[in-house]
Amino acid sequence: MIFHPHQAFKALALTAFSLFFLNLHTSGTILKYVNPDYAWLSLCAAYLFFFLVFIQFFRLWSPKNKHIPSCKHDCHHHSRRKYISYSVLTFPLVTGFLLPPQTLNATIAAQKGAGLLLQTENKSLPSEHEEIAVDRKEVQQAEFDQRISALERSRVIHLTDGVFEPYYERINADPHKYNGRTLKMTGFVFKEKSLQTNQLILSRFLITHCVADASLIGFLAEFDRAAHLKQDMWVEIEGTLSVTSYKGISIPVVNITSWKEIAEPKEPYVYPLYIKLAFTHHNASFS
Known part of the structure; x- marks a missing residue:
């Protein structure tokens, strides 16, 4: 042999x-x-x-x-x-x-060219998440409507991982509607050169399939200790939503009232939420 x-x-x-x-x-x-x-x-x-x-x-x-x-x-x-x-x-x-796996961070965001300008350019695009749902994190239409209804009526908005993406889209699309409400969320600090010393972007990476298609989403935040927060620091904040102008476009801004540093979450990324389509034998239609 x-x-x-x-x-x-x-x-x-x-x-x-x-x-x-x-x-x-x-x-x-x-x-x-x-x-x-x-x-x-x-x-x-x-x-x-x-x-x-x-x-x-x-x-x-x-x-x-x-x-x-x-x-x-x-x-x-x-x-x-x-x-x-x-x-x-x-x-x-x-x-x-x-080589240990590395979580996507502010350096990657900067390399991707992510930031407020990109977010404001894309915020008016219609979401496709409500149209097609194939092999995604899906919920029934009734459950999705219940979550959105909670957003519309609540004075305190909890931006948990399960609702981060749909809540972000709606707040970013119509910031005046949520003006004056309280927002609670966690994210990492991302600072652009164009921001003022009292400003930062509280960010999360949205993953559709894998890290290759990751996109940065988050809110502009303002408070007097922003300069002391380091890039990539994970924080949990509570603040009041208001509206400001950035590059001539109205965007939401969080005026932080309380915050604390936290460890990086076990699952640092957030994912799209899709509506599970329900078809009947009599009237299934496609657009």
């Missing part, structure tokens, strides 16, 4: 990938990469890799009398290409195991 080292390497690489994905799930760090509703895909990949390891096991050895074609002048080229492919395969494993 002839042992094939390159087949053994493939088996080890597949095993490492499987263990890497399983470790992400058991440690909970998978939430730093993808929307929880899509985490099952990486778990399926882990089991698929284990299955491929089983298949690969039968390729480790071959009979001695099995004909092996001569490589001639193509041997060197084939060997070089093989080592390049091995390097490409190994790199994500090494970085994945050795």
